[in-house]
Amino acid sequence: MDKLSLGVDLGGSHISVAAVDSSGAILLKEVAPLSRNEEHDRIIDQMIDMLRSLRQNPGLNGRQADRIGVGVPGVIDMDRGVTLFIPNLKGEWRGVPLKDRIEGALDMPMVLANDVRCFTLAEFRFGAGKGSTHMVGLAIGTGIGGGLIVNGKVHTGLDGVAGEIGHIIIDVNGPRCGCGSYGCMEALAASPAIVSMAVRAVRQSAGATKIAEYAEGDLNKVTAETVARAARDGDFHAVEIMDRVGFYLGVGISNLLALLSPDCVVIGGGVAKAGEVLFEPIRKTLKATVHTAPLDKIRIAAAQLGTDAGVIGAATWAMASA
Ligand SMILES: [Zn+2]
Incomplete structure (x- = not known):
C-alpha cells in the first residue's frame, strides 16, 4: 500500500x-x-x-x-x-x-x-511547477521567502540556507530590512512595504485615491489585499503602488533568471493573490531587463496549492x- x-x-x-x-x-x-x-x-x-x-x-x-x-x-x-x-x-x-x-x-x-x-x-511536484526541471519558488506575504529547484531537486546550499530570495538586494540605497541589510526585495515588496506606500498615498493625494474607502476609512485597516482590490478597480494610486511592487519583484526575479535560467517561476503567498495587477508589471519588468535567459520559454505562474x-x-x- x-x-x-x-x-x-x-x-x-x-x-x-x-x-x-x-x-x-x-x-x-x-x-x-x-x-x-x-x-x-x-x-x-x-x-x-x-x-x-x-x-x-x-x-x-x-x-x-x-x-x-x-x-x-x-x-x-x-x-x-x-x-x-x-x-x-x-x-x-x-x-x-x-x-x-x-x-x-x-x-x-x-x-x-x-x-x-x-x-x-510542493508546487514543483504537484502544483504550478509540475513538469519543470529548474524552478524558483517565491512566497510573498509579511516577508518574502523562496526556494530553488535545480535539476529536479531542492537546492539547499551550504548550511541549508539557499533560497533566501527575499534578501536579494534590489536597491543599495533602499530602506532597512529586518535582516539588517538595506534595500532587500522583502523591505521593498512584502506587505508591510505595500501598506506603508498606501498610507503615504492616502495622506499625500488629498482624496484622489480611494484606498482608504476599501479599508472602511481606517488607515490601520489598510492591507496589501485592500490595495490590490483598489488597483483592480482602477484606482490610479493603487495601480501605481502595485506597478512599483511588481517592478521591484521583476528586478529580483530578473537577477534569478540570469543566475539560474529556470524554466518556471512560481509566485505564491497572500500578496500574489493580487493577480494580474501584480503579475503584469512583473512580466513587463522582465521583458525590459532579461537579456540572457530565454524569457519566452520561462513560465511565470501563480501558485496552485494555496495554503x-x-x-x-x-x-x-x-x-x-x-
Ligand atoms: Zn533583508
Whole structure:
C-alpha cells in the first residue's frame, strides 16, 4: 500500500498537520490556532499532540504513516534538525532540538525544513511547477521567502540556507530590512512595504485615491489585499503602488533568471493573490531587463496549492528523505 507521511506547517498564527500520500493528496488535515503568547515548549507540545491524534485518527483506515516532515518559518540547521532563528514566533527558538523532541515523543523519523522551501517542493511536484526541471519558488506575504529547484531537486546550499530570495538586494540605497541589510526585495515588496506606500498615498493625494474607502476609512485597516482590490478597480494610486511592487519583484526575479535560467517561476503567498495587477508589471519588468535567459520559454505562474502547499511540501520532504 502507498506510503503516508505526516506534514506539519508551523505558521505565525496557526499549526497545520496533515497526512499526505505520495501523490501529494491530503487524506486528513487539522488546523489549530496558535496563541501569540505561547512559549516554544508549549508550541512543540501542541504539535506533538496534533501529530499523535492524526496518527490515530480512524479516518486513515488503518494506513500507517512512517515519517514526519516539519516546515518552520525561519532559519534552521537542517542536518541536526535544530531551529536557529524564527523571528515571527513567540518563545526562544534559538538552538531548539525540534527533531530530537518530536522523534522522541512519536518514535518516528522526522526531517526539519524551512516552510517556503516546503512550499517550493510542493508546487514543483504537484502544483504550478509540475513538469519543470529548474524552478524558483517565491512566497510573498509579511516577508518574502523562496526556494530553488535545480535539476529536479531542492537546492539547499551550504548550511541549508539557499533560497533566501527575499534578501536579494534590489536597491543599495533602499530602506532597512529586518535582516539588517538595506534595500532587500522583502523591505521593498512584502506587505508591510505595500501598506506603508498606501498610507503615504492616502495622506499625500488629498482624496484622489480611494484606498482608504476599501479599508472602511481606517488607515490601520489598510492591507496589501485592500490595495490590490483598489488597483483592480482602477484606482490610479493603487495601480501605481502595485506597478512599483511588481517592478521591484521583476528586478529580483530578473537577477534569478540570469543566475539560474529556470524554466518556471512560481509566485505564491497572500500578496500574489493580487493577480494580474501584480503579475503584469512583473512580466513587463522582465521583458525590459532579461537579456540572457530565454524569457519566452520561462513560465511565470501563480501558485496552485494555496495554503496547503506548506504541509504537503513538508510531508513530501520527509518522504523524499526516506
Ligand atoms: Zn533583508
